[in-house]
Structures are given as structure tokens and as C-alpha cells.
Amino acid sequence: MKLLVTGGAGFIGSAVVRLAVARGHSVVNLDALTYAACLDNVATVADNPRYSFEQADIRDRAAMDRILAQHKPDAIMHLAAESHVDRSIDGPGTFIETNITGTYTLLEAARAYWVAQGRPTSFRFHHISTDEVFGSLGSEGQFTEETPYDPRSPYSASKAASDHLVQAWHHTYGLPIVLTNCSNNYGPYHFPEKLIPVIILNALAGKPLPIYGDGSNVRDWLYVEDHADALLLVVQQGAVGRSYNIGGENERSNLDLVRSLCGILDELRPKPQGSYADQITFVTDRPGHDARYAIDPARISTELGWRPSVTVEEGLRRTVEWYLANEGWWRALQERSGVGERLGVKS
Numbered sequence: 001m002k003l004l005v006t007g008g009a010g011f012i013g014s015a016v017v018r019l020a021v022a023r024g025h026s027v028v029n030l031d032a033l034t035y036a037a038c039l040d041n042v043a044t045v046a047d048n049p050r051y052s053f054e055q056a057d058i059r060d061r062a063a064m065d066r067i068l069a070q071h072k073p074d075a076i077m078h079l080a081a082e083s084h085v086d087r088s089i090d091g092p093g094t095f096i097e098t099n100i101t102g103t104y105t106l107l108e109a110a111r112a113y114w115v116a117q118g119r120p121t122s123f124r125f126h127h128i129s130t131d132e133v134f135g136s137l138g139s140e141g142q143f144t145e146e147t148p149y150d151p152r153s154p155y156s157a158s159k160a161a162s163d164h165l166v167q168a169w170h171h172t173y174g175l176p177i178v179l180t181n182c183s184n185n186y187g188p189y190h191f192p193e194k195l196i197p198v199i200i201l202n203a204l205a206g207k208p209l210p211i212y213g214d215g216s217n218v219r220d221w222l223y224v225e226d227h228a229d230a231l232l233l234v235v236q237q238g239a240v241g242r243s244y245n246i247g248g249e250n251e252r253s254n255l256d257l258v259r260s261l262c263g264i265l266d267e268l269r270p271k272p273q274g275s276y277a278d279q280i281t282f283v284t285d286r287p288g289h290d291a292r293y294a295i296d297p298a299r300i301s302t303e304l305g306w307r308p309s310v311t312v313e314e315g316l317r318r319t320v321e322w323y324l325a326n327e328g329w330w331r332a333l334q335e336r337s338g339v340g341e342r343l344g345v346k347s
């Protein structure tokens, strides 16, 4: 397949690009190269003849028209977004512009391209979204694809809006879409402002390990390479107009997760004295911090036969090993604006 991947220089997009090229697909990576992008994430495929890169903004309709006409993809996998909840609290405007207006612009360009191609039924617009659109759970229950939307942060509200646009373009114009909503990803190339890399890198630097609130917030952790595998399955075999929840079947409270990371670091890079867990520090909670997210994976499991391959214990170990082996990658990104600062405490 020829895939146009938006946001392919980001964390998840680059995992999709690397896996798709490895599996023999042709990939056009479309990315505006915001603060969150890093072309080193795709360095392993950069010289592959089936890979090309286009620096462009999804809000730029002329650029989207030109790229679609030139590359003629069989499918668009849309991952480009502003993705950090804390930044959305401090500055929601770019989330509205990229996640909503940008998705609208890309949908319109995709529709015009699809019509010009003769409305092929095999075309796919695959929108990649988050479980955060479903809101917050108590201690029981899981999100299914039928759970009503109830977003609570500017980030999740902007993603929810984009999901609705994608569904509307299917129902109104017949655009062949598929939609996925996944849980928290983690793994190699995770930008160093997100929880897991922050914990690993602060631990190594001897800094406090910040836990928002009391650390009881629960997330379902999905190893990014498993997620990329699920996305490639959905874009090829997912039913048109259908959404699929993708989870890791690995629920952990933030505090348990951080303690696990400390245990792995104690083993792989022991401190002269004590445990990295001694650096754990509880800090002011994020405003509107959702208590728990959990995914019911029944649909993707029964209809497409997909399940995650990596347990959270194994995935965290691989992730820590990757950060220990790739210091040059993360040190460069730590210089970027806002990284390492406490964001999202305005209310």
C-alpha cells in the first residue's frame, strides 16, 4: 500500500512509518516539524526508496492538494496533532487550530482527491484518536466504542471534535474512513515532556520524580510498537465507517508505574546508595485530571484478531534500555522550549 502518514516525525507516527516501511509499504511522511517532531525518529528509513518526506502543515489546503495529487496514496493515516494535555491547558488555541481546523482542511483535501480519483471504495482515511474523548471512569468499567463522548481537557475536546468531523465526512460525503481511539502510548522515541521519559530522565539526573496529585490516576499503557501494528491492521482490514478502541490490557496507577520504572533503573543503572524511588515527589495536581481510563478491547480482538504482544513489565524494561542507550537523542530534545518545565497549572 502507499500510505500518507501525517505526523510521521512524532512519537507514534514515526513508529508507524518505521513499521510500514519494514513491512514493504511505501510511505510519504507529512509533518510540519513542530517542537514535538524529530526527524531522527525516522533516520532508520530515511534512505529507503519507498520512503519520502514532505514538510507541510495540515492547515495548508494548497499544500495538502499538491501532496495528494503528487503522491496518490491509497490511504491517509492521520496522526498529526498537538498532543500534550498540559500544553493544551496553557495554550488551547493551537490545539483548536491543528486538531480541529487542520483535520477539517485535511478531510476536505482528502475528499476532493478521492472524488477526483473516481471515489475508489478501497481508499481509506484513518483518523488516529485517543480514549480521552470518552472522559473519566470510576474504579469500575471500561470504554467501549459506544461510550458517549465526554471530553474534559482542551486537548481531548479538540480530539473529540476531530473525531466527529471524520464521522460526518463519512456519513455526509461517503468518504471511506476508519477511526481508532487508543490508550496511553509509551516506548522508544517518546518526547521527553511526557510522564515516562520525564521519570527516566529526571531519575538519571538526580532530580525529583514529579507525581501529579496522589498518583492514584489510572491509565492503560500501550507499547507504541504494538499500537503501530494495530494501526496497520485497521487501515488494511478495518470496516469502513467503524471505530476501534486499542488498549494495552495493562492498567497501572501513575504511582505504581513510576515505582516500576524506579525498580528497573535500580537494576540496570544502580545508584551508589538507595533507590531511585527515594526521588519520588508529589506535586500539585493537573486541573481537571481524569481519574481513570480503561479500554474494552473486545471489538478489535474479536473482529480483527488483534491483541497487544507486550506486557507493561516487558515494555517498560525495553523503554528504559532504549533511553539508556540513546542519550544523544533525548539530550537534544531537552533543549526545546517548555521541556523540563512544569506546564498546565493555570486554571
Ligand SMILES: NC(=O)c1ccc[n+]([C@@H]2O[C@H](COP(=O)([O-])OP(=O)(O)OC[C@H]3O[C@@H](n4cnc5c(N)ncnc54)[C@H](O)[C@@H]3O)[C@@H](O)[C@H]2O)c1
Pocket (backbone or CB within 6 Å): 006, 007, 008, 009, 010, 011, 012, 013, 030, 031, 032, 033, 034, 035, 036, 037, 038, 056, 057, 058, 059, 078, 079, 080, 081, 082, 083, 084, 098, 102, 128, 129, 130, 131, 159, 181, 182, 183, 184, 185, 186, 191
Ligand atoms: N501519545 C499518546 O499516548 C496518544 C494516545 C492516544 C492518541 N494519540 C494521538 O496519536 C497521534 C500522535 O500522537 P503522538 O504522541 O505521536 O504526538 P506527537 O506530539 O509526538 O507528534 C505529533 C506530530 O504531529 C506534527 N504536527 C503537529 N501539528 C501539525 C500540523 N499542523 N501539520 C502537520 N504536522 C503537525 C508534529 O510536528 C509531530 O511530529 C495524535 O493524533 C494523538 O492525539 C496519542
